[in-house]
Amino acid sequence: xxxxxxxxxxxxxxxxxxxxxxxxxxxxxxxxxxxxxxxxxxxxxxxxxxxxxxxxxxxxxxxxxxxxxxxxxxxxxxxxxxxxxxxxxxxxxxxxxxxxxxxxxxxxxxxxxxxxxxxxxxxxxxxxxxxxxxxxxxxxxxxxxxxxxxxxxxxxxxxxxxxxxxxxxxxxxxxxxxxxxxxxxxxxxxxxxxxxxxxxxxxxxxxxxxxxxxxxxx
Numbered sequence: 312x313x314x315x316x317x318x319x320x321x322x323x324x325x326x327x328x329x330x331x332x333x334x335x336x337x338x339x340x341x342x343x344x345x346x347x348x349x350x351x352x353x354x355x356x357x358x359x360x361x362x363x364x365x366x367x368x369x370x371x372x373x374x375x376x377x378x379x380x381x382x383x384x385x386x387x388x389x390x391x392x393x394x395x396x397x398x399x400x401x402x403x404x405x406x407x408x409x410x411x412x413x414x415x416x417x418x419x420x421x422x423x424x425x426x427x428x429x430x431x432x433x434x435x436x437x438x439x440x441x442x443x444x445x446x447x448x449x450x451x452x453x454x455x456x457x458x459x460x461x462x463x464x465x466x467x468x469x470x471x472x473x474x475x476x477x478x479x480x481x482x483x484x485x486x487x488x489x490x491x492x493x494x495x496x497x498x499x500x501x502x503x504x505x506x507x508x509x510x511x512x513x514x515x516x517x518x519x520x521x522x523x524x525x526x527x528x529x
Contacts, residue, residue, distance in 0.1 A: 314434050315413065315427045317452040321420065324447055325401045327353075328422050330372045330394065333360055341415040342389065354381070357388045366390075404440050408433045423451075466520040471513035474499060478510060 322328035331339045337360035341353045355378075357365055362380075369378045369392070376393040383389070396403040405412065405426060410433065413425040428434045434453070441448045464472050477498060482489020496506035 317425050319423050319449045334419050339417040353392050355390045355392050359386050466516045474509050475513045
């Protein structure tokens with residue numbers, strides 16, 4: 312079962328944070344990380360930054376082959392970055408572990424990064440990597456994605472999602488119950504039986520696409 316980890320790391324503690332160095336309130340976002348010829352090629356969005364100084368700083372990095380301006384809009388600029396991650400670097404290690412970068416946003420001080428690994432064993436191997444190197448990585452969240460074909464809202468239909476949400480928010484599952492089945496049904500102009508069936512199917516869908524999806528792929 313694949314696993315997703317959200318982490319933060321000081322900007323000067325890993326290679327991409329050093330390459331994409333910014334100052335003040337400037338923010339850098341990796342839009343995508345596309346492997347081209349075995350080399351991860353990020354598209355980088357710069358927000359509220361001085362383009363000339365940023366481009367010059369990036370070009371001076373030994374691992375950077377080129378940085379090209381793709382487009383601009385208001386205070387944002389989108390770049391394509393061609394670089395070669397150093398041997399043993401964080402992102403090269405992630406790639407070797409069959410990990411994938413899902414998103415990353417950096418500031419002058421810190422980066423927030425989201426990674427996906429094919430298994431908990433791969434994640435453990437990654438954790439050993441940065442612990443051995445005493446990298447100041449802070450894990451914010453670890454979770455399993457839902458069933459791949461579940462679609463938005465964990466596979467729930469619009470009416471199932473609306474009914475379940477209203478039931479929870481109105482205290483239908485509280486003790487003592489804050490909303491009766493009859494009152495819930497009246498909110499959606501359906502019968503008591505239809506309301507109960509809608510909740511049952513919604514809960515079944517949620518469990519199938521979350522808890523059971525995790526169990527089946529262990």
